[in-house]
Each structure stands twice: as C-alpha cells, then as structure tokens.
Amino acid sequence: MAEPPPELVQQLYSTPPDRFVAARDAAVADARRAGDPATARQIARLRRPTVAAWLVNLLAIRRPELVADLVQLADAMRSAQRELRGPRLRELSGQRRAVVAALVAEARRLAAGEPGAPSAGKLPLAEVEATLNAALSDTGVAEQVQAGRLLRAASYAGFGEVPRPQLRLVTGDEDEEEERPARRETGRAPAQRAPGSDRAAERAAQAERAAERAARAERARQRRALERELTKARTEQERAESELADAAEAERDGVAALDDIENELAELERRRAVAEQELSRAKLARRGAERALTAARRRTGEVEAAVEALDADEGAAGRGGGEAD
Structure with missing residues (x-):
C-alpha cells in the first residue's frame, strides 16, 4: 500500500488545524493530477488534529531534539522507580518540571510564528502539558508524540507503575515450621547420640535459627525503610505535580493578563x-488663522495709511483756502 511522502505528512501535521483540511485536500488533488490515486487515498485518510495535538506535533517536527530529551528523561525515571531510588527520583522530578515547562514555552513560541494559528490566549497549553506528562508515564504515548502525528491530547493519573517487592509477613510461627520437617521425616525414633554431641547439635541449630531470625528482621527493616522512602517519593511527586498545576494556572493567568494589556495598548x-x-487639524487651523491675521493686519495698515493720507490732503486744502481769503 502506498504511503504519503513523510515530508508531506510533516508539512500537513505542522499546519494549524483550521487550515489542515484545505492543505490536505490540495495535496490529494496534486497526487491525483500526478497519476498516483493510491497515494491520494492515503493522504485523504489523514485526520485533522486538535489544537493541543497540533502543538505537540509542532514540537516533534520542529524541535525533535527537545522531545528526544523528554523520552530519555522518562526512561531514567522509570528505571529509578523500578529500583526505588528516592534521591534520584526527586532529582529527576525536578528535571521533569523544567523540561515540560520548557517544551510548553517552546510550543507557544512556535505557534506564534505560524500564520493562521490561534492567539496566545486561546492556546490549550494545559492540554499540551498534560500530554507531555503522559508521554513521561506511557511509552505508547511517547512514541506517538515522537512520531509527530498525534490526533488528540493525552492525560495521565500518575507517573507509571511502581514495582512492589515480593515480601511476606514474618511471624514467630516460621521457627516452628522450619523444625517440623525434621520431626516428620519418618516414624522411626532418631538414633541415639552422645549427650555432648546432642548439646553441640542443639547449640548449632539454635545459632542457625537465630541467624535466620536476624536475617528476616533485617529484611523486614529494609522493607520498612523502602516503604518509607516510597511514601516520601510519592509525596514529593504529588507536591511537584501540585506545584506544576499551580504554575500552569499562573501561566494561563499571565497569558490572559498579557492579552488584556495588548488589547489596552491597541486601544491606546x-x-x-x-x-x-x-492635533494635525488644529495645527492647520492655527496656521490658517495666523495667515488670516497677517493679511488683516496688513490690510489694516494699508487702510490706516490711506486715512492718514486723506487727512493730510484735507489739511493742506484747508490751509490753502485760508490764504486765498
């Protein structure tokens, strides 16, 4: 069966979901025009991912080295859990928070550079975070994430399965159980031994039983210590998960606040x-008024000069008439 070219699949699954169907249909049409109906059918079977799945696919396609780091961290955490290594688990839990937070931030950054992507305030970053944590817990989810063809977000209810050691309850009856087979070997009476030999054999048996009891007590002590360490590790994990949830909520609040500020800035x-x-219209009006004032002042000066000239002519005329009389 023909498979779509991997580069085409990557191109489609890195396309924002709102544009996925149109891009897929165009690829189907191209395959048909190229005379490859089998590939066209395979392309047509590709399904549109959710926005959260698209963001995770974008990480796998554009930043595969970061997703590979996540998978390596998941392997290390599973190994530490199997071995019940509390300090190592706490160290890896801190790394997990940092890696997941960095991947979520990178997904947001990548989305910002994609034409047609939802705005930052509408990105389902909490679902992206849940999917990445699920990849840390489930190898199947991790494989889907790495493939870059995720269709929907995933979630998890805790980090993996913790192996339980095979332990049994130690009681005082076990001493008797160990002695019973010797008493049930046959119905014949044991051979007579010398009193000194019997006492030595009894002391040896007592020492052996004491050593066995000490060994069982040590195993019980180790079990209790491991259970305490496991409880502490789970408490640390729950606290870390709570802190992560609080941080994610704070991030969402920050995104919303940033969107509000951006809207306010746009309004400003x-x-x-x-x-x-x-202001530009007011400046133009002022300049027009200044020009009108200048013209009015010039006209006023001209009129005043004409009036003064007329007065001078009349005065001269009056003086001339008086002399004639």
Whole structure:
C-alpha cells in the first residue's frame, strides 16, 4: 500500500488545524493530477488534529531534539522507580518540571510564528502539558508524540507503575515450621547420640535459627525503610505535580493578563492616532488663522495709511483756502 511522502505528512501535521483540511485536500488533488490515486487515498485518510495535538506535533517536527530529551528523561525515571531510588527520583522530578515547562514555552513560541494559528490566549497549553506528562508515564504515548502525528491530547493519573517487592509477613510461627520437617521425616525414633554431641547439635541449630531470625528482621527493616522512602517519593511527586498545576494556572493567568494589556495598548494606539489627527487639524487651523491675521493686519495698515493720507490732503486744502481769503 502506498504511503504519503513523510515530508508531506510533516508539512500537513505542522499546519494549524483550521487550515489542515484545505492543505490536505490540495495535496490529494496534486497526487491525483500526478497519476498516483493510491497515494491520494492515503493522504485523504489523514485526520485533522486538535489544537493541543497540533502543538505537540509542532514540537516533534520542529524541535525533535527537545522531545528526544523528554523520552530519555522518562526512561531514567522509570528505571529509578523500578529500583526505588528516592534521591534520584526527586532529582529527576525536578528535571521533569523544567523540561515540560520548557517544551510548553517552546510550543507557544512556535505557534506564534505560524500564520493562521490561534492567539496566545486561546492556546490549550494545559492540554499540551498534560500530554507531555503522559508521554513521561506511557511509552505508547511517547512514541506517538515522537512520531509527530498525534490526533488528540493525552492525560495521565500518575507517573507509571511502581514495582512492589515480593515480601511476606514474618511471624514467630516460621521457627516452628522450619523444625517440623525434621520431626516428620519418618516414624522411626532418631538414633541415639552422645549427650555432648546432642548439646553441640542443639547449640548449632539454635545459632542457625537465630541467624535466620536476624536475617528476616533485617529484611523486614529494609522493607520498612523502602516503604518509607516510597511514601516520601510519592509525596514529593504529588507536591511537584501540585506545584506544576499551580504554575500552569499562573501561566494561563499571565497569558490572559498579557492579552488584556495588548488589547489596552491597541486601544491606546487607536486613541493616539485619533489625537494625532485632531492635533494635525488644529495645527492647520492655527496656521490658517495666523495667515488670516497677517493679511488683516496688513490690510489694516494699508487702510490706516490711506486715512492718514486723506487727512493730510484735507489739511493742506484747508490751509490753502485760508490764504486765498
């Protein structure tokens, strides 16, 4: 059966979901025009991912080295859990928080550079975070994440299965159980031994039983210590998960606040543009008024000069008439 070219699949699954169907249909049409109906059918079977799955696919396609680090961390955590290594588990839990947070931030950054992607405030980053944590817990999810063809987000209810040691309850009856087979070997009476030999054999048996009891007590002590360590590790994990949830919620609040600020800035920019236009009109009006004032002053001066000239002519005329009389 023909398979779509891997580069085409990567291109489709790195396309924002709102544009996926159109891009897939165009690829189907190209395959048909190329005379490859089998490949066209395979491309048509590709399904659109959710926004959260698309973000995870984007990480796998654009930043595969970061996803590979996540998978390696998951292997290390599973190994530490199997071996019940509390300090190592706590160290890896801290690394897990840092790695997941870095991947979520990178997914947001990658989405910001994709035309047609949802705005930052609408990205389901909590689902991305849950999917990455599920990949840390489930090897099947990790494989899907690495393939870059995830269709929907995943979730988990805890980090993997913790192997339980095969232990049994130690009681005082075990001493008697160990002695019973010797008493049930046959119905014949034991051979007579010398009193000294019997006492030596009894002391040896007592020492052996004491050593066995000490060994069982040590195993019980180790079991209790391991159970305490396991309880402590699980408590640390729960606290880390709670801190992670709080941090994710704080991040979402920060994104929402940033969106609000960006909206306010956009409104301020609009108001600034309107104010600049009004200021420009006011400047033009002022310049027009200045020109009108200058013209009026010039006209006033001209009229005043004409009036003064007329007055001078009349005065001269009056003086000339008086002399004639």
